[in-house]
Amino acid sequence: MATHTSENKSNTPGTGTPAAHKGTTAVDNAKVDGNEMKTAPLHKFFVSALKDIYFAENAIIDALEKMQEAATTEELKEAFEDHQLQTKKHVSRLEKVFKLIDETPEQKECKAIKGIIEEGEEIIRSTEEGSMTRDAALIIAAQKVEHYEIATYGGLAQLAITMGHDKAADLLEKTLQEEEDTDYNLTEIAETYINFDAEQED
Structure with a gap:
């Protein structure tokens, strides 16, 4: 029994x-078959979005140089210079992400970042050289760039995790953290050095 x-x-x-x-x-x-993954709609979107931000980062490098030259305070000039160097690292990091997912680094025109950069150029044309008002406006323009990047990198990092691209996700999350830090630093500069003096200008 x-x-x-x-x-x-x-x-x-x-x-x-x-x-x-x-x-x-x-x-x-x-x-998971590699070829099947590459033809999956989510993978295609992920790659397209990478190309979009790859274009954006390269465009931002040039824009930051113009913003640095136009800025009034040394604090803001240094912030733009530091972020330009950091952005070059972000470009290299994106190239590593492309390699990790077996894709070729390519740029796809990003209309959103082009519009934000054009707005920054208009600020330079419409504000007085050497004024704190220009610096206050430049910070807002720069933070619009940061917020676009934060949204993009945050979304891409989550997609990478979803698709099992863990190493790519780590790189994207590192850039996300640096973009958030830059945004915070710009706010600190505005509140500490610029906004009050700009309010006193005639």
Whole structure:
């Protein structure tokens, strides 16, 4: 009688041979074909968005140089210079992300960042050289760039995690953190050095 009970247990779901067979099936289903991944809609969108931000980062490098030259205070000039150097690192980091997912780094025109940069150029034309008002306006323009980047990198990092691109996700999250830090630093500069003096200008 005891032997019969033992045999029943060995054939219950989750134990013995049936469980081993089930486990093998799960492993087989988990295998992802590289070519299938590349044709998946989400992967295509991910790559397109990478090309978009890759274009944006390169455009931002040039824009930051103009903003640095136009800025009044040394604090803001240094902030723009530091961020330009950081942005060059972000470009290199994006190239690593492309490589990690077996894609070629390419730029796709980003209309959003072009519009934000054009707005910054208009601020330079419409504000007085050497004024704190110009610096206050430049900070707002720069933070619009930061917020676009924060939204983009935050979304891309989550997509990378979803698709199992863990190393790419780590790189994207590192850039996201640096963009958030830059945005915070710009706010600090505005509140500490610029906004009050700008309010006093005639």
